[in-house]
Amino acid sequence: MRAVGFDVNGGPEVLRPVEIPVPEPGPGQVLIQVAYAGVNHGEVLHRLGDYGPPDGIAVPGLEVSGEIAALGAGVTGLAVGDPVAAYLPDGGGYAEYAVAPADFAFPLDGISLRDGGGAALVLTTAYGVLAGAARLTAGDTVLIHAAAGGVGSAAAQIARALGAAAVYGTVRTAEKAEYAKRFGYDAVLLRETFAEELSAARTEIDVLLDPIGGATRQAGLSLLAPFGRLVAYGEAARQPDLTLPVLPFSRHNRSLTGYSVHDLALRAPAVLRGHALAALSLLASGAIRLDITAELSLAAAFQAHQALQAGTNRGKVLLALT
Numbered sequence: 001m002r003a004v005g006f007d008v009n010g011g012p013e014v015l016r017p018v019e020i021p022v023p024e025p026g027p028g029q030v031l032i033q034v035a036y037a038g039v040n041h042g043e044v045l046h047r048l049g050d051y052g053p054p055d056g057i058a059v060p061g062l063e064v065s066g067e068i069a070a071l072g073a074g075v076t077g078l079a080v081g082d083p084v085a086a087y088l089p090d091g092g093g094y095a096e097y098a099v100a101p102a103d104f105a106f107p108l109d110g111i112s113l114r115d116g117g118g119a120a121l122v123l124t125t126a127y128g129v130l131a132g133a134a135r136l137t138a139g140d141t142v143l144i145h146a147a148a149g150g151v152g153s154a155a156a157q158i159a160r161a162l163g164a165a166a167v168y169g170t171v172r173t174a175e176k177a178e179y180a181k182r183f184g185y186d187a188v189l190l191r192e193t194f195a196e197e198l199s200a201a202r203t204e205i206d207v208l209l210d211p212i213g214g215a216t217r218q219a220g221l222s223l224l225a226p227f228g229r230l231v232a233y234g235e236a237a238r239q240p241d242l243t244l245p246v247l248p249f250s251r252h253n254r255s256l257t258g259y260s261v262h263d264l265a266l267r268a269p270a271v272l273r274g275h276a277l278a279a280l281s282l283l284a285s286g287a288i289r290l291d292i293t294a295e296l297s298l299a300a301a302f303q304a305h306q307a308l309q310a311g312t313n314r315g316k317v318l319l320a321l322t
């Protein structure tokens with residue numbers, strides 16, 4: 001089958017078309033004929049080597065949509081031909097066929113294959129960060145960094161659906177701020193000045209979504225309301241992790257929490273599945289939507305990676321396999 005992979009870590013140019021065997025679904029797994037593969041920042045980090053060097057050819061791709069082509073032993077509740085969105089904890093989505101745990105293959109009731117291709121990782125993460133890690137409650141004020149990206153644009157809408165009273169975002173450029181307004185933010189601020197602007201307006205944050213790290217994380221902590229929660233779920237700035245003193249947390253009633261979809265997949269798959277189903281039902285009902293801004297061929301995956309690595313992407317980027 002056709003796939004795109006890499007056998008050495010490096011820039012987007014290490015991604016190349018490869019021919020590899022169709023994978024076999026093991027017990028508890030399903031084989032999916034991929035229609036769309038979402039492109040995610042995590043796959044950029046995979047390629048760069050943050051998850052270690054490849055052992056042979058590594059095929060990235062953490063989320064896909066498509067029809068089930070075969071069932072592994074012991075799989076119930078799914079049938080060959082069913083359209084699904086799937087989260088692939090071990091990657092493999094940039095390919096004509098991919099294997100997913102049956103627990104993370106979600107029926108696409110009322111959702112198109114196109115939307116489903118950018119949903120299983122992105123929406124599950126946005127929902128899990130807000131409802132799980134941050135314990136969002138109705139009336140909370142939320143601040144979302146990388147507000148125009150895949151997870152950020154979904155999180156803004158999910159936060160509102162879960163009852164947030166105010167939702168602010170930050171981005172790096174004025175163009176992205178303008179673009180992100182479509183997701184219902186009360187205001188989208190520039191990353192360079194967000195802390196000064198929000199503190200000058202005396203806006204305190206109950207839930208702060210931080211996939212950036214570094215100086216941005218440090219600046220965000222000072223904005224937390226009493227019992228406010230900052231969720232660390234990424235390090236897009238690729239700066240060394242911060243050593244944060246604990247005393248300011250107790251002095252100012254702050255909380256720092258974390259989120260990892262991969263850890264949930266290993267240690268709490270039922271929780272992850274619950275978050276995915278809740279988020280997908282919001283998509284099916286029209287309460288939230290995906291803004292798919294680019295649909296590229298499989299062979300053009302490196303272009304999608306160029307955009308995500310440079311941070312010039314907006315909304316959701318897909319690879320179309322059909």
Ligand SMILES: NC(=O)c1ccc[n+]([C@@H]2O[C@H](COP(=O)([O-])OP(=O)(O)OC[C@H]3O[C@@H](n4cnc5c(N)ncnc54)[C@H](OP(=O)(O)O)[C@@H]3O)[C@@H](O)[C@H]2O)c1
Nearest residue numbers: 040041146149150151171172211233234236237260261311
């Ligand atoms: N922990 C988990 O389980 C989990 C799961 C999924 C995603 N994530 C994380 O969530 C974040 C968003 O993921 P996504 O796939 O939806 O990507 P995305 O938001 O569509 O793209 C990444 C964004 O990060 C921002 N960014 C900030 N500093 C950057 C830098 N130095 N280089 C490149 N980008 C930079 C850019 O937005 P600005 O221009 O606004 O800065 C960029 O658009 C990523 O950090 C990802 O690793 C974590």
